[in-house]
Amino acid sequence: MNAPARLVPLLDQFDLARERLTGRIAGPFVDSGSGTDVEVAPLTDEEYLWEPVPGCWSVRRSDTGPGPGATALTGAGDWGRDTAPHPHPSPPPFTTLAWRLSHLSELLTLRADHTAGSRSLTRDDYRPVGDAAGALADFGASADAWRAALLGADDAALDTVGYSSYPHGSDPEDLFLETVWWVNQEMLHHGAEIALLRDLYRVRGGLA
DSSP, X not given: OOOOTTTHHHHXXXXXXXXXXXXXXHOSEEEOSSSOEEEOOOXXXXXXXXXXXXXXXXEEEGGGOXXXXXXXEESSSSEEEEEOOSSXXXXXXXXXXXXXXXXXXXXXXXXHHHHHSOSOOOTTTOOOOOXXXXXXXXXXXXXXXXXXXXXXXXXXXXXXXXXXXXXXSSGGGSXXXXXXXXXXXXXXXXXXXXXXXXXXXXXXXXXX
16 A cells, blocks of 8 residues: 555655664665765674673673663563663663664564554563674564554554554554654664764774
8 A cells, every 4th residue: 555645754764764774783884964885894792782881771691680770671582671660760871782772673563563463562572682683683673564564554544543552652642643753763863872882882992
């Protein structure tokens, strides 16, 4: 089916944000924004789990327990992501690239399910990934699932409150069009954070 006209620019924005984030992680090049290719080294496992400051929240092996300030590791499988119940620590902990990418993939996976799937998945069902290549593949699959859910939405769906029943946000009280906008915002701002962390890792210790 053809996407509703109101959805098309948001789909285009999502696709661009996804393309740039994928390029920024995987390389070998990413568009600078002006059409110039900038060389990018592929993300390594060491960089994926790099903790720039003490007390980072990250993705950790489930059998090690949560990191500093966290009370649990959320997720299924051999890896989990540091978390704590509301209210979260203030100021919020610094989070690693692994934490941010896992968070982004999880919210895409769960929102896809709560829009066009079983509407039953929880954070305890999502499986965080402990290596860079696996995390990139997981992000791709999560983005595919969310985009497929968007393509199933017609104009009536865009104006439906609670069309997404994702339980960890305001989706059940929002028009679906507002949810789509919010997910794009998540992609853009976490993508920018991940890009900055890659720059910091590259120049750590004063090395260019």
